[in-house]
Amino acid sequence: xxxxxxxxxxxxxxxxxxxxxxxxxxxxxxxxxxxxxxxxxxxxxxxxxxxxxxxxxxxxxxxxxxxxxxxxxxxxxxxxxxxxxxxxxxxxxxxxxxxxxxxxxxxxxxxxxxxxxxxxxxxxxxxxxxxxxxxxxxxxxxxxxxxxxxxxxxxxxxxxxxxxxxxxxxxxxxxxxxxxxxxxxxxxxxxxxxxxxxxxxxxxxxxxxxxxxxxxxxxxxxxxxxxxxxxxxxxxxxxxxxxxxxxxxxxxxxxxxxxxxxxxxxxxxxxxxxxxxxxxxxxxxxxxxxxxxxxxxxxxx
Ligand code: PLP
Numbered sequence: 001x002x003x004x005x006x007x008x009x010x011x012x013x014x015x016x017x018x019x020x021x022x023x024x025x026x027x028x029x030x031x032x033x034x035x036x037x038x039x040x041x042x043x044x045x046x047x048x049x050x051x052x053x054x055x056x057x058x059x060x061x062x063x064x065x066x067x068x069x070x071x072x073x074x075x076x077x078x079x080x081x082x083x084x085x086x087x088x089x090x091x092x093x094x095x096x097x098x099x100x101x102x103x104x105x106x107x108x109x110x111x112x113x114x115x116x117x118x119x120x121x122x123x124x125x126x127x128x129x130x131x132x133x134x135x136x137x138x139x140x141x142x143x144x145x146x147x148x149x150x151x152x153x154x155x156x157x158x159x160x161x162x163x164x165x166x167x168x169x170x171x172x173x174x175x176x177x178x179x180x181x182x183x184x185x186x187x188x189x190x191x192x193x194x195x196x197x198x199x200x201x202x203x204x205x206x207x208x209x210x211x212x213x214x215x216x217x218x219x220x221x222x223x224x225x226x227x228x229x230x231x232x233x234x235x236x237x238x239x240x241x242x243x244x245x246x247x248x249x250x251x252x253x254x255x256x257x258x259x260x261x262x263x264x265x266x267x268x269x270x271x272x273x274x275x276x277x278x279x280x281x282x283x284x285x286x287x288x289x290x291x292x293x294x295x296x297x298x299x300x301x
Contacts, residue, residue, distance in 0.1 A: 009123035010087035012080045017087050020121055024243050028107060030114055031100025035160045039060040039098040042081065043125060048294040050253075050287075054079065054216050056173070057095075062157040063099050068116045070099055072179050077120075082300035086121035089284030092125040094254065127255040128179070128195055137261025138250060140192070141177035142239055143168040147190045150211045154193075158213055165193040180209070181242075181278050184211050188236040191215075195252035197237075199245040200276055206241070217251035217284075220293075224283045230276060245272025249281075257281035 009020030031037035040059040042052050043176060056074050063070040072080070077097060085093050097120045104113035129138055145168045155159050168180035182194045190211045196218040198207045204226055207218060224230045242248065248260035248268050257280050260274030268274075273281075286291040 007123050008088060009083045009121055011119065011121035012084055013119050017083055021086075021121060023119065023121060025100065025117065025119070026103060027098050028103045030103060030111065031098070031160075034101070036101040036111065037160055038066055038067075038157050039096055039099060039160070040147065040158055041096045041146065043169065043253050044085050044090060044093040044095060044122075044297055045125070045288045045294075046253050047298065048288060048296050049078075049081070049095070049300070050294050051216055051220065052081070053294060054219070058095055058097075058158065058214075058216065062159075063116075065110060065154060065157050066101075066111060067111075068099060068166060070118065071116075071165075072118060078300045080120050081122070082297045083295050084120055084301055088122050089132065090122060090124065093122045094124045094126045095121065107230075125254075128250065128252050129255055129258050133253075134259060137259040137268075137271075139178040139262040139265075140250075140260050141175050141180050142189060142242070142264055143171045143180045143182055145171055145180075145212055146185060147182040149185070155211055155213050158230060162193070163170065169193055177262075183239060187235070187239050189239055189242045192250065194254055195250040195258065197231075198251065199237055199242050199244070200247040200274065201241070204233065205276070206233045206235060206237050208233040208237045208254035210236065211297055215251055215253075217253055217256060220287070221249075221251050221257060221280055224280050224287070228276075228279055245269075247277050249274075249277045256284050 006021040011018050011020050012022035014025055025275045040055045042055040081095050100117045101111055102115040102117040132143050148161050148164050168182050172180035190208055196215040198205045222232050243263050245268050250258040259270050261268050
């Protein structure tokens with residue numbers, strides 16, 4: 001469509017760096033027709049990738065679990081991703097790598113006949129909650145819409161099965177809230193569109209362990225909490241317990257550690273971002289210059 005307007009960005013497809021507006025897949029690709037794809041999203045902050053190796057590890061694990069192991073080597077992927085960032089001239093970016101099942105020349109229904117397709121792109125860094133709204137925090141609705149069961153789709157394989165999350169977002173908008181958190185059949189909270197969650201009580205932090213993507217920001221928050229001597233349990237988090245959190249926050253590559261200040265319209269604590277949340281958030285951003293947690297885009301080119 002000629003009149004489509006794209007954000008600034010660049011992509012890599014079929015061996016070439018191209019403008020994001022030229023990055024297109026055939027309509028017969030199973031990634032589009034069947035959501036038969038996996039992906040990962042890393043970010044660049046002030047010219048440095050954050051924990052890129054861990055994102056690539058997860059991507060390799062996901063492609064393997066889907067029986068389409070990625071044929072690119074780690075260093076090749078790094079070069080491609082860095083190339084996308086460089087071509088678009090970003091110092092802060094949202095950087096995605098995707099592998100779809102691809103398609104078979106005869107449109108055979110057997111997925112083994114398809115040739116996987118690898119795509120990467122960089123667009124401007126995106127936020128689940130804009131930084132100017134962080135003081136206000138996330139106003140979240142807990143939905144009765146159930147996240148797809150982990151018995152059906154493995155949530156640790158980062159995937160595009162988002163219709164439950166999108167329906168949940170509309171449920172939240174209809175109820176006057178900013179975003180949503182889905183639950184499981186046992187009424188435990190799980191995850192939202194693009195984020196994991198943490199809840200604080202007197203014994204420390206709890207984050208759901210089953211039925212969720214093992215977010216890399218979630219992992220970072222667990223490690224940072226340990227550095228700060230804060231206890232973290234990875235275990236089921238019932239809705240009622242979540243609603244009585246002393247503090248709560250969401251974690252995502254798209255924005256880091258994001259305070260949750262309202263659950264179903266009721267204030268969390270005093271309705272302001274919590275002290276522990278702020279401490280973890282501060283340390284999270286400090287790690288962006290630590291060479292053990294980040295690497296320069298220029299060094300990968
Ligand atoms: N849960 C889901 C369903 C996601 O899609 C994402 C990220 O997009 C997350 C959690 C957070 O993961 P990460 O911290 O790796 O960005």
